[in-house]
Amino acid sequence: MAPSGPLHAFIDESGRPGKNKFMLCAATVVSADISDIRARLLELRPRGSSRIHMKNAGKDAARIINGVATLEAHSYLYVVQKSCLTREARDLALTRVFEHLDDMSVRRAVIESCNQDHEDRKIIQSVLGSDPELEYVHEPAGSENPLLWIPDIHAWAWGRKGEARKAIEHRITLEVLK
Template sequence: MPAHAFVDESSRGGYLLCAVVLLPADLNPARRLLRALCKPGQRRLHMKHESDGRRREILSAVSQLGIEVRIYRTKLDGRSERKARDECLRVMVQELIDQCGVDRMVVESCDQDHRDNQVIREMVLKAQAEERFVYLHSAPANEPLLWLPDIFAWAVGRGGDWKRRCGSGGIEIREIKP
């Protein structure tokens, strides 16, 4: 069954690119849950700006969704974040197409969208998936499902109890060698 992926990054002790994979039937229930977690006047969830109590509340709620989370992590070792992002993005796109059956990917928009598009297009062509894989960039305020990779990447990046709060299953961490 086709799936959708939502992608965001985190930079903590290296570079992390997080993809959250959802089936179409799970999209709207997950959006409703995320919107319900927003406080009045809050346009989006962003773990960097939440208190520890809110972080626990958010992780407790989203860990119940039973979604697939894939983290692509690499060390910077003097390399630019852009180079690390390209390496993670290449592996991620290939695996989302080949292993997860993803046919639609939404990446959090930032000042790197043009370069992202070049790397993604390269991998889509390599996988001969032009007819079955679409991708776009979106602002997190417009797509609540982009809050999920932010939440999971933040928690995994922090490690310890925060990572444990993500739930026992469904998170796969891939170490990408430079």
């Protein structure tokens, strides 16, 4: 069944050594589901943690991945296979993700903030124009917006392969950028 209602996107990058070294993941969620998904993500946090970050998940990784696999969130994963600087890979992926989100009529996109927000905004504006219908904001990582944990979890599980990938692959659409 296709999601109904306005969509929001939550975007994070994932870096890995090797051929698929840069991934940008955009998790989409129907607006009406945001509160329920936020509550479920908070329940999935490891004890004593303020947030979920898969790099630090340890023994909780499988439980977190399997829990997130049940959530009504679909991710679009952009893997840059071109040999280039990280900024160039990020620009390529951001361009593609915002073309796609605009085509899907996503209402709002939240991008995990990093030290490149200014450069990101230039790329996004080049795609959407100066007065876009799609609102986009950068927000810091952490406990403030648990929905930013979804792209981290999806990208991590995809890159991990094996059982982790199998658990979430029904939630992922992959696009390889060369």
